Amino acid sequence: MDPRSVAHALRQIADFLEMKGENRYKSAAYRNAAGAILTVQTDDLAPALASGELAELKGIGPTTLATIRELVESGESRYLEQLRTEIPEGLLEMLRVPGLGIANIRKIHEGLGLSSVQELEEAATDGRLAKLPRFGAGTAAKILKGIAYLREHSAYMLYPRALAESERMLAAVRAHPAVESAVVAGSLRRRNEIVRDIDVVASCREAPESVAASFALAPGVRAAEEKGDGTVTIRLVDGSVLDLHCVTADRFGVALWRATGSASHEREMRERATSRGFSIVKDELRDAIGARMPVSDERALYAALGLAYIEPELREGRGEIAAAAANKLPTLIEAGDIHGVLHCHSDYSDGKATIAEMAKAARALGWTYIGISDHSQSAFYAGGLKPDAVIAQHAEIDRLNAGNPGVLVLKGVEADILADGQIDYDPELLDRFDYVIASVHSRFALDRDTMTARMLRALDDSHVTILGHPTGRLLLSRDAYAIDMEAVIARAAARGVVLEINADPHRLDLDWRYCQLAKSLGCAFAIGPDAHSARGLANTDYGVGIARKGWLEAPDVVNTLPADQIVERLRRRRQK
Numbered sequence: 001m002d003p004r005s006v007a008h009a010l011r012q013i014a015d016f017l018e019m020k021g022e023n024r025y026k027s028a029a030y031r032n033a034a035g036a037i038l039t040v041q042t043d044d045l046a047p048a049l050a051s052g053e054l055a056e057l058k059g060i061g062p063t064t065l066a067t068i069r070e071l072v073e074s075g076e077s078r079y080l081e082q083l084r085t086e087i088p089e090g091l092l093e094m095l096r097v098p099g100l101g102i103a104n105i106r107k108i109h110e111g112l113g114l115s116s117v118q119e120l121e122e123a124a125t126d127g128r129l130a131k132l133p134r135f136g137a138g139t140a141a142k143i144l145k146g147i148a149y150l151r152e153h154s155a156y157m158l159y160p161r162a163l164a165e166s167e168r169m170l171a172a173v174r175a176h177p178a179v180e181s182a183v184v185a186g187s188l189r190r191r192n193e194i195v196r197d198i199d200v201v202a203s204c205r206e207a208p209e210s211v212a213a214s215f216a217l218a219p220g221v222r223a224a225e226e227k228g229d230g231t232v233t234i235r236l237v238d239g240s241v242l243d244l245h246c247v248t249a250d251r252f253g254v255a256l257w258r259a260t261g262s263a264s265h266e267r268e269m270r271e272r273a274t275s276r277g278f279s280i281v282k283d284e285l286r287d288a289i290g291a292r293m294p295v296s297d298e299r300a301l302y303a304a305l306g307l308a309y310i311e312p313e314l315r316e317g318r319g320e321i322a323a324a325a326a327n328k329l330p331t332l333i334e335a336g337d338i339h340g341v342l343h344c345h346s347d348y349s350d351g352k353a354t355i356a357e358m359a360k361a362a363r364a365l366g367w368t369y370i371g372i373s374d375h376s377q378s379a380f381y382a383g384g385l386k387p388d389a390v391i392a393q394h395a396e397i398d399r400l401n402a403g404n405p406g407v408l409v410l411k412g413v414e415a416d417i418l419a420d421g422q423i424d425y426d427p428e429l430l431d432r433f434d435y436v437i438a439s440v441h442s443r444f445a446l447d448r449d450t451m452t453a454r455m456l457r458a459l460d461d462s463h464v465t466i467l468g469h470p471t472g473r474l475l476l477s478r479d480a481y482a483i484d485m486e487a488v489i490a491r492a493a494a495r496g497v498v499l500e501i502n503a504d505p506h507r508l509d510l511d512w513r514y515c516q517l518a519k520s521l522g523c524a525f526a527i528g529p530d531a532h533s534a535r536g537l538a539n540t541d542y543g544v545g546i547a548r549k550g551w552l553e554a555p556d557v558v559n560t561l562p563a564d565q566i567v568e569r570l571r572r573r574r575q576k
């Protein structure tokens with residue numbers, strides 16, 4: 001059995017255990033084992049099992065190893081089959097409805113005998129669900145909305161998961177003897193915030209069609225659909241989808257461009273080709289008499305159409321072709337331009353690491369400053385700091401900085417924007433911080449006018465340096481607030497408030513679609529990892545991807561400034 005199939009079975013066991021209300025550690029053990037198994041590069045786990053390699057893997061213990069052994073040797077797990085008879089599989093599907101937790105799923109199952117999302121939808125529509133004790137019409141309506149959301153989004157993955165998936169798929173494709181090289185294309189290459197299918201383009205030494213066909217037979221494949229000319233769509237056992245495009249080396253450039261998209265970019269490029277007497281047919285660029293023109297790589301394709309090279313992140317049909325024609329493309333920000341970050345939590349609030357540990361991790365990343373921005377007192381559920389804890393934290397930061405830690409530690413805060421738009425904490429306390437990130441963490445459901453007024457009032461407070469995760473969306477689970485974002489951006493520009501690009505992969509907010517507008521109005525940006533641990537600092541790179549999609553250059557982002565300029569830049573707002 002292959003790693004993907006084994007990992008899928010282990011994850012199902014974990015889901016069932018959670019649904020049964022078993023000890024959390026038990027399900028976590030199966031989830032960890034699934035993660036560990038996926039790191040093994042092989043089509044068949046039997047040799048690694050026999051050699052003892054699997055037993056050595058971090059994340060696999062004696063119990064999970066026994067399950068893996070059974071799966072590899074017999075293709076099944078009796079434990080999983082047993083769990084299947086105890087709990088309807090449809091309940092696991094209900095877990096994916098946003099806002100529906102295990103406790104409520106159990107009540108629904110026991111109270112109404114429902115065991116699928118389909119049945120749940122019917123009961124929510126015909127009024128049965130509302131009659132369940134402590135449910136009511138409001139809850140039923142919320143669940144219906146959640147089901148609609150699930151339908152629309154269930155095929156999508158967050159960026160980091162898609163990235164990890166693509167690395168596994170790439171490794172498998174590259175291992176094929178006839179594949180010379182393979183790269184990721186599609187929306188993942190364009191660094192979109194959510195990704196549906198993984199596209200891989202492979203340059204092949206021999207007949208691309210037969211290479212594509214051979215992948216349809218690979219282990220872990222549930223179904224494969226060959227689409228001719230070397231393209232095959234592969235559905236894997238765990239629901240992931242791979243679109244594999246196999247081509248010969250001389251067609252690789254155009255094939256990669258095509259598979260990268262987006263559809264609107266592709267359409268505009270074809271129009272440009274036509275207007276210059278060219279055409280793009282399948283993976284070929286052809287001249288006026290239909291003869292194939294040599295295109296060594298993507299750059300050559302853009303050059304042939306009289307365009308500067310367009311980075312994949314910009315290929316969204318938002319003016320990039322006109323800019324490339326006029327040689328006015330932005331010099332996009334890169335990860336190496338970042339000198340430090342400002343949105344980090346420590347164990348003073350809901351972070352896992354101490355300030356010293358966060359500082360050390362920042363230094364290891366080559367940064368020269370790190371801002372600690374714990375939650376304010378109203379965010380009591382996230383361990384928000386009472387005023388005396390702020391004073392103690394500042395004393396600790398002063399001590400740390402005095403000890404020359406190799407990075408400058410800044411005194412920040414992520415202060416709640418209260419329901420009426422006031423900022424949590426008194427002005428005197430706010431004055432003590434180097435900067436203030438103001439964020440909405442409660443009362444998301446205000447009507448559009450009230451929410452907009454709340455946000456505008458917050459931006460008018462001269463203590464506010466940065467507007468945190470401005471739209472409030474949670475990718476694949478919660479839409480942005482109802483808010484007049486244009487008005488918010490215009491006010492931020494007028495008041496000199498920096499807009500955050502929150503780099504938590506669940507947020508990636510400010511939405512990149514607003515960046516060009518905000519930049520044109522004069523807004524500056526801050527890429528914030530919203531790190532709750534040392535590892536969370538790595539989120540920053542996802543934020544860089546979003547900034548690139550938003551056409552941003554290094555000077556647009558305040559945390560590309562060096563340490564000796566950042567404090568002054570952050571204080572500028574308050575002095576206005």
Ligand SMILES: [Zn+2]
Pocket residue numbers: 414439441468469
């Ligand atoms: Zn926040």
Ligand SMILES: [Zn+2]
Pocket residue numbers: 343345414530
């Ligand atoms: Zn935060």
